[in-house]
Amino acid sequence: MLTHDVVIWSIRNRKGRAKPYQLRWKVGTEPKSKAFLTKALADNFRADLLKAAKAGELFDTETGLPASMVAADAEEIPMSWYEFAAKYTAMRWPGAAAKTRESIVDSLAVTTFAMLDGEALNLPRKDIRAAMQWALIPREDGAAVPTALASTVRILRKATLPLADMADPIVARRVSDALGLTLDRRPAASDTVARRRRGLNTALEYGIDLGELKENPLKRIKQKKIAKDDAVDRRAVVNPEQARELLTAVSYVGSWHRARGRRLMAFYATLYFAGVRPAEAVGLRRDDCHLPEEGWGLLTLTKTRPSSGKQWTDTGTVHDLRGLKQRDTSAVREVPIPPELVTILRAHLEEFGTAPDGRMFRNERGGVLGASTYSRAWEEARRLAFTPQQVASPLAGRPYDLRHAALSTWLNAGVDATEVASRAGNSVEVLLKRYAKCLDGRQKQNNSKIEAALER
The missing domain is CATH 1.10.443.10 (Intergrase catalytic core)
Incomplete structure (x- = not known):
């Protein structure tokens, strides 16, 4: 059923939740809500709803969305970080040297720490890294997941943020910070951080090619510049x-x-x-x-x-x-x-x-x-x-x-x-x-x- 009867409320912050920012609205008599990782994402969604209501669009009582957003939602399902990482690795694998493959997987596995959602937020970091390293290596269809990794791989397949969420400055900053840490959260070596950033930058350019990102979000993150000394000791x-x-x-x-x-x-x-x-x-x-x-x-x-x-x-x-x-x-x-x-x-x-x-x-x-x-x-x-x-x-x-x-x-x-x-x-x-x-x-x-x- 379509209606012009729409009420859109303010965003509320539910602290302690995986996605703390919640937008509530009502279409006819049907209450609707949607949670977001950051306030910026919630603000953008709310602005889209307000714009549609102000333009006189009809809202669908079942989905809670205006007709234009229902059509867009039906046409495009955002690609999750897990899905994107696997797709990018499969594309690069055939022509890459062994050391390059190792570097690609390391960059994407570390980035995953900052792209977790829902159930995956409670997974141990060492399990996430091991699972992503296994999952990102292209294998024959039907290859069995090792028993020790099966549960973690299953959770990660369904519980990582959409790649598009990295466009949010807060998420992008969190990703940038993750690249600079070791598994036990100590500062990584400068060469390691630079290598990871290069690897992720190349991957995100592929995300732009796929239409999942409009621009490379890492390029907006300013870093303290440290003079790099490559001279032999x-x-x-x-x-x-x-x-x-x-x-x-x-x-x-x-x-x-x-x-x-x-x-x-x-x-x-x-x-x-x-x-x-x-x-x-x-x-x-x-x-x-x-x-x-x-x-x-x-x-x-x-x-x-x-x-x-x-x-x-x-x-x-x-x-x-x-x-x-x-x-x-x-x-x-x-x-x-x-x-x-x-x-x-x-x-x-x-x-x-x-x-x-x-x-x-x-x-x-x-x-x-x-x-x-x-x-x-x-x-x-x-x-x-x-x-x-x-x-x-x-x-x-x-x-x-x-x-x-x-x-x-x-x-x-x-x-x-x-x-x-x-x-x-x-x-x-x-x-x-x-x-x-x-x-x-x-x-x-x-x-x-x-x-x-x-x-x-």
Whole structure:
């Protein structure tokens, strides 16, 4: 039944409710009400009702809505956050690298903490995160939800806010705050927060494409700007003598019979003398190496083997198989290597050979060399090579610091930055920004120039 008999009351705040702001109105003799998460949402809905009543629209006694809103409501059901997150992940999954997939799911799972509704508000955060991580990974239709997650997944499917609610500034601010917290509500690292914001921003742009949002609500949230320092910590950079001491120490890690350390020594040497990334060295094959009996050799890098969880890769293995970082899949990078590394690699091949697929470096079982394996051995080598004070310092704290040491050494030797960037697989801009603090001797030169200018 349609009628012009409409009474619209003020919004009331029912504290302690999941949706505390309630609008009540009456159409004919039928009382109506609707609850909202924020007062702004309630105000917008009330304004729409008042506008329709003032325009003389007929209201439906069954739904309580004017004819124009009944039509709109029938045409469009707002997409829930859960539904949107699953839809976006499924769209991005096929073309994304394993690390990117992991980052996407992390951003969306954390955002879920701020988009809960009804029954989901009482769920433990660790259960929500685990359930969203499972639910967002695309699976075959009919895949059974793990028993431990079934109840949480069922609740989240029906109890998250509509994506459109993020247009409300209060909700958007709450989302922004959630991105900056760990699971136990401590401040997250700045790099983690920035990565999550980038991931969510991209997802919300997709929400605009779908017509669920008119604009990206995160762009309205002002954040305190903190100068980001991407420069390499010069305290972590070893000199050539220290690097060789570490490589010697590696050979003593583990028993001589098992050769755990000796098997890894050439791997670390490749990071230091060739300046490659660990994932690039893990993927290095014998066919990628030109190792002459004398003089300089050459590495032709084509693949990387970054380490990710099994759930993020297409193969179900821990290591993804990708092209070079931020390059086309067919791109290659040539890195000349000094005679010292050539000798080390030739000795490694003579003693250990290659994996069945031609990989230079492998674990003791012949599998892909894992980050946990070479990180543990590195910790032992540092304790053997360094003094207690050095062990406690950032000096070569991670295997990746060998790459930093290599690039710093090349720059300090006067090698043109363009050539260093080419060998390292970086842009010149990124190279100089990251390694400016590691250029030894420049301060003394600059001080002399200033003194000379002041004496004129």
